[in-house]
Amino acid sequence: MTAGNIVFLFILIVAVGFFSLNVQRLVSYLQIGHPDARTGHPFTRLRNVFEIGIAQKKIFRDPVAGPMHALIFWGFMVLTAGTLEILIAGVYPAFSFEALLPKTIYTVYSASQDMFAVVVLAAVSFALYRRMVLHPRRLDGDDLEHTDALIILSMIAGLMITLLLSNAFMLAAFPQAMGPEKVVSHQLGSAFAHMMDPRTALARYHIFWWAHALLILAFLNYLPYSKHLHVITSLINVYFSNTSGPGVKGAMRSMDLEADVESFGASDVEQLSWKNLLDGYSCTECGRCTAACPANITGKLLSPRKIVINTRQRLMEKAPVMTGDRMDFMRPALSHGVESYEAATSDEVLGHRLLDSYITEEELWACTSCRACVVECPVSIDQLDIINEMRRNLVLTESRFPAELQPVFESLERNGSPWAFSAADRAGWTEGLDIPTMAQMRERGEKPDILFWVGCMGSFDDRAKKITVAFAHILRACGINFAILGQEEACHGDPARRMGNEYLYQILAKNTIETLDRYEVTTIVTHCPHCFHQMGNELPQFGGNYEVIHHSTYIERLLQDARVPLRSAEGQKLTVAYHDSCYLGRYNDVYDAPRQAMKRALPVIELIEAPRTKDRGLCCGAGGGRMFMEENTGKRINAERTEELLATGAAALAVACPFCMTMLTDGVKANGSEVPVYDISEIVAGQLQA
Ligand code: SF4
Ligand code: SF4
Structure with a gap:
């Protein structure tokens, strides 16, 4: 061991020790937070680490920054092995993976180090250019964040440059020291060999080797103080993310x-x-x-x-x-x-x-x-x-919430609905339709196959009631044995939960479960994505376990099984732009069923996608209780979304949610347009045989 090795060993111990203390410090900070059990579903979690973390699946959603970031990430993964080799060699100079690995694997490893150093350098250069020259709006931050990003990117660039130069000077000093697989280092090394004698090259190798090794340790110890702490924590974060499966991932945490x-x-x-x-x-x-x-x-x-x-x-x-x-x-x-x-x-x-x-x-x-x-x-x-x-x-x-929410909370408490309508009017839409209630069926000693959960919008809102009737027509036409709860239906509390009133929510949710269990309900169909999500994914937190199907999926299944008596769809092509509901799409991954249902029922339909669609679709603005609040700042969200949908040139807009229906209908009116907005059930019901 030379004096240099001893000095490096000392620096290494100090640097790794300081880093370990920082890790301990950061872990102790996490411990001030509440417990949250995140150990279940280990295989799903590992799959997420592979797909989202290592394969960088979500990163690629951005076609420009995605590949750039993925290359830096993969480069870092590959170069970590080389870093380990460099740090060990700093203490024990004779160390090399060459002695441990089969020749072919070592050659591939060796080539990958050289290649990825160049790739990372190119990606980091682009990142610096993007940040300093292009200034994308989404990277806007304060000066501190900007400086931090520049420091980190410069450090990464420095790491790659010193790695390539130390390799090149090593080759210039000892041409036989490295195989030709390190293409870039070889090119540089040959050039340096013509420019200087081996002793000068060796001295420069030592300079760049030390610069590289010290930069690695500085980088490691800067991370805990930087926003680039994610370099250490992101894979761990992906592992512990809420992964239990479609739907449940969007479920709000319960509260004791x-x-x-x-x-x-x-x-x-x-x-x-x-x-x-x-x-x-x-x-x-x-x-x-x-x-x-x-x-x-x-x-x-x-x-x-x-x-x-x-x-x-x-x-x-x-x-x-x-x-x-x-x-x-x-x-x-x-x-x-x-x-x-x-x-x-x-x-x-x-x-x-x-x-x-x-x-x-x-x-x-x-x-x-x-x-x-x-x-x-x-x-x-x-x-x-x-x-x-x-x-x-x-x-x-703190009892601090927008004034508009007070009557909503009161109405939910008194009437079992966000609006001040009487429960007695819930089944008003059934007039002349002869739709049985669960109570009536029980009296007759019968049991329906499904419960049609109408929801508050579907029961009380005039436009949404038309969706309810359309869906009931489809069920009837298909001979489905169904019933409704009528005046026994009451809000399950989802709006209260989204608006922060967990106390009221839990009362309403438990009442709903009590009602459903009293009728031994097993299968529920609803046309409201909020009811669909709440009853399917959040009522299980209180022991309410039912099969809950959104009407888009239910209709699609009926159509697939050729159970819907349709008239022939002749005539002119109808262009339709479908708007994805957040609680159906992003919460539950239901994207295809509504589109397929429309196409099967009316083959002359041509679906046009707005620029922001499916899991990138723009919200209508009604969720999270926003339906009940004033929107006084900025542009109205429903106006933004409607303009985008109308800009497709579609002859009609389609939705699969009564809340989206209200927001888009208002948006169309505000736009001065006469383009109609249909629920998918209305499109299918319109094709039923007379
Ligand atoms: S939370 Fe942070 S890492 Fe995630 S998308 Fe927003 S800015 Fe990016
Ligand atoms: S409104 Fe904004 S902050 Fe809220 S869930 Fe949607 S994207 Fe997230």
């Missing part, structure tokens, strides 16, 4: 209302779960979520990216105080409005909180719960979970 706690929901970081906090560590600040957010797109204050960054900033501010940590000397720089380290350790920190100091009420109430942010996030962050927990705190602990 009997718990002996001073406040419900979250107003500060220690009231969030450790996973919400890990989300903060994992954010790459790429802005994909905000670029897809309907609230942000239309000029509201809400930015899901900011929600996650604020969570991390507040964690970095408060956790050191809570854990008594003195290592976080970067904290003032990362904190919000805190001028100095001393100030950051004072009452000032405890005087702040995540709610109000970082994230305002206005931001939280702007969310439509559309899940576009969650679907877009390349590292599986759940921004919506943080918003939901903070809304719960606003409503349950």
Whole structure:
């Protein structure tokens, strides 16, 4: 061992030790969060790590930045092996994987190091150009974030340059030292060999080797203080993301209302779960979520990216105080409005909180719960979970919510509906249709095959009632043995839950389960995606387990089985632009059934897709309780969405949700257009034989 090796060993121990302390510190910060069981479904989690983490599936949703980032990521994975070899050789110079690996594998490994160094250098150069020259809007951030990104990108570029140069000078000094598979290093090495003698080349090799090795260790220790902490945490975050399967992934967490706690929901970081906090560590600040957010797109204050960054900033501010940590000397720089380290350790920190100091009420109430942010996030962050927990705190602990919600909560409590209609009027739409109720069927000693859950919109809203009638006609025409609950149906509480009123929600949800179980219901069909999601994916949290089918899927199955008596569809081609409901699509992955149902029933239909469609579809603006709130800031979301759909030139718009129906119908009217909006059941019912 030379003196140089001993010095390097010392530096290595200090660097790895400091990094380990930082990892410990960051883990201790996560521990201030609430417990959240995330160990189930290990195989699904591993598959997600492979698909989303390693194969970078979601990264490729952006055709420009996606390949660039994926190349940097894969390059890093490949180069990690070389890094290990370099660090070990720094202590024990004779070490090389060449002695451990079969020749062919070593040759491939060796070539990959050279090739990926060039690939990463090219990708990083493009990233720097993009950030400094192109300035994409979604990367907008404060100066600190921008500088941090430039530091990291420069460090990565420096790592690649020093790696290539140290290899090249090594070759110039000892031409026999490396195989020809390191093509770029060989080219450079040959050039250097003509320019200098071997001793000079060797001296330069040592300079670049040290520069490279020290840069690796500096990079490693900068990460815990940087937004690029995601380099370490993103795969872990993907593993622990909410993965249980379609639908359940969008289910809101249940809440123990009997718990002996001073406040419900979250107003500060220690009231969030450790996973919400890990989300903060994992954010790459790429802005994909905000670029897809309907609230942000239309000029509201809400930015899901900011929600996650604020969570991390507040964690970095408060956790050191809570854990008594003195290592976080970067904290003032990362904190919000805190001028100095001393100030950051004072009452000032405890005087702040995540709610109000970082994230305002206005931001939280702007969310439509559309899940576009969650679907877009390349590292599986759940921004919506943080918003939901903070809304719960606003409503349950602080009684702070938009004034328009007060009558909604009252009506849900009194009438079992968000609107002040009497339960006695629920089945008003059945007049003249002779639709049996569950109670009537029970009296007759009969049991229906399915319960048609009509929903509050379908029961009381004049336009939505037409959808209800159309679907009932289809069921009738197909000879389905079905019944409704009539005045025994009441809201299951989904709007209350989305608006943060978990207390009211749980009462309504449990009442619904009680009613359904009383009639021994097993299969439910509904035309409302919100009812479909709530009853299928969230009632199981309280023991309500039913097969719940959205009418689009049910109709599609009936059509597939040739059970729908259709008249022949002749005539002119009808162009239709279908709008995806968030709770049907992004929450439950139902994209094809509504489209297929329309096409099967009316083959002359030509479906036109809007630019933002399927899992990238833009929300109508009604979800998350926004249906009941004023929309005074920016452009109306329904106007934005309707304009986009009308711009396709379609002769009609189609929906599969009564809430979307209202929003788009209003949007069409506001646009001065006469393009009709149909529910898919109306299109199918229109084709029924007389
Ligand atoms: S759920 Fe939708 S509206 Fe809410 S923050 Fe995410 S993208 Fe924005
Ligand atoms: S939350 Fe996800 S999508 Fe949003 S900025 Fe962070 S990494 Fe990007």
